[in-house]
Amino acid sequence: MLCIGVIIVAAIVFVLISGIRIIQPYQQGLQIRLGQYIGRLNPGFNWVVPLITTVIKMDLRTQVLDIPKQEVITKDNSPTNVDAIIYIKVINPEKAYFEVTSYHMATIALAQTTLRSVIGDMELDEVLYNRDRINGRLRDILDKATDPWGVKIEAVEIREVDPIGTVKAAMEEQTSAERRRRAAILLADGNKRSAILEAEGAKQAMILRAEGSRQSKILEAEGTRVSRILEMQGQAQALRLMALGSAPLDKKAITVLSLDTLAKMSNGQATKIIFPFEISKVIEQSAKYLGATEETVGELGKPTDVNSLVGQPDDVLGKIPNPDELRAEVATIEDQLKKDLEDTATTATSLKKKMPDAQHDVVHHDAGPDLK
Template sequence: MIMALFDTFLIVMAIFLMAVIIIILISGIRIIQPYQQGLWILLGQYRGRLNPGFNWVLPLVSNVIKMDLRTQVLDIPKQEVITKDNSPTNVDAIVYIKVVDPEKAFFEVTNYHIATIALAQTTLRSIIGDMELDEILYNREVINNKLRDILDKATDGWGVKVEAVEIREVDPVGTVKAAMEEQTSAERRRRAAILLADGNKRSAILEAEGAKQSMILKAEGTRQSKILEAEGSRVSKILEMQGQSQALRLLSLGAVPLDKKALTVLSLDTLAKMSNGQATKIIFPFEISKLVEQSAKYLGASEEFVSEIGKETDIEKLVGKPDDVLGRIPNPDELRSEVQSIESQLKKDLIETTKTAKDVRKMPKVEGINEIEDLK
């Protein structure tokens, strides 16, 4: 019985020892991922790197440190920084790092994450403190590049490379932000005042140009109207005088063969027409007795009639030829040609007036109008 128990104990102990040995052997297995690098430390001594994949080390006395070789993102906590122009500002950032030398990243610094964050905070405070608030707001790219270069140089001894730095937020404190808003509002009011003044200036210039063009066109219209009226009056007078001269010619030529009998008949006919009028008082420009005497002689035919008027040649001797006395009267063709010449000249004047108006419209624009539109 005792022997059976002892055999059972030996079997259990053998199984236990074998299990312990297997567990110890299994504990020496290390699996390194493709993005990792293993550091093997045996009894306090660095024995070398372990490549990605299956690795076996001495169990119980070995320590394997796995270093992540991927790009890591570190969040720089928000901190209050005093700028060069004494404006308190809250600034935070993001740093992208990558381990390039696992031995240095583990043996040269206690914790490269904390060390990098602390260094980024102090460096960011130093850079922001040397700049004014406006420079910080408008020159973030410059700050990013400068901070990256400083951090990369400092972390090179730790086996860490700083790939990029990005300023995430620049938030001035409440009083500074209120002052900035008031400044922005004042600037916009100033620009609005400039726009209004330039708009009034532009409006006044356009009104002046319109008034100038209106006066020019009105003056040209008045001048052309007066020219037309003068030319029309001249042509009308010429035509009227031409008609009168022709009537005088006909009258003078028709009166040449008249004798005293004809004149007496005409006088009596005129006297009869005047007696039919509505006037109560009539003034005769000749003596009635002479007219009656001449009528009696004409009716009695007792005296021989001798012409007192004379012949046509006698009139030309006394007053001259009709063309010499009246002057040369233009014929209808000459008058028509002169009217066409006047109309042609008026058309030329109208073309010149239109060209002058176009030149006025092409006046150079007021300087600063493009800038005003940009401000809009």
């Protein structure tokens, strides 16, 4: 009897323990008793009627489903292998369990057929370049179709678009031809820009040479003018000083200077001497100077007589610039030349700006398809 009682107690304990259900935080439990849906079980510890109650645990986390690779014919009859991945989430556990046998398999099968339909309405180039558009269309179509199942399509991503061998070879040839075309365009554009820059440089060099030659001639002419002015003013001053110095000389002094000149001429090596004056007059004046006659020779004139004869020095020679005035005039010339150089640089810059832009932008787009 004791053994039977222990067995009965153990059986009762086992039955009670079998009614315990632990629901994880990311799960939702569905309680079915004798073929009738009773309700949901919240996460944590739950106890149900044992033996006659079935608990279905539904995962409410986002799940990733892999759509197998399949061959799809595009609108331009290009066979292409395409696969994708889908992110889904159960938002209504009752519908996900009771409305469809397996929402995983149903979603994958529906995604395969929808992907084939969407890709079949597009050309291969559109498939390669408009993945975002394809993803958006697939998400909208699948989300609408799976809504009765209590499943939400969160995202669809095309993972790989792989054209078959012959199509891929043709695309690679097209990419190679496009790259050769772009290289030829870039080379021609570079040669054009180089020729334009060369011509522009030659033009600027000619302008600078012409400007330099002009400025050099201006400086040379100005220097010659200043040099001649200074030379003539020096000669005028020398003549003026000679005139002022010779004014008080009398005939005796002139006679002595003439004899001194004859002595210097006689010391030369020449065999023929030409006298620029009458020698008899010199001898006569010399005799008078030595006392051969008592007649006294008067003076030629006084220093003040020169002004009456040749005029005032300032009237005859003009204003003679001093060194400071000459330096100021040279500085003025240098400033004018500097201004001319600045005007030339400004003119060259404006001419360069007016030239049409030789650089043409080449549209750098990847003509080759992304074969990932």
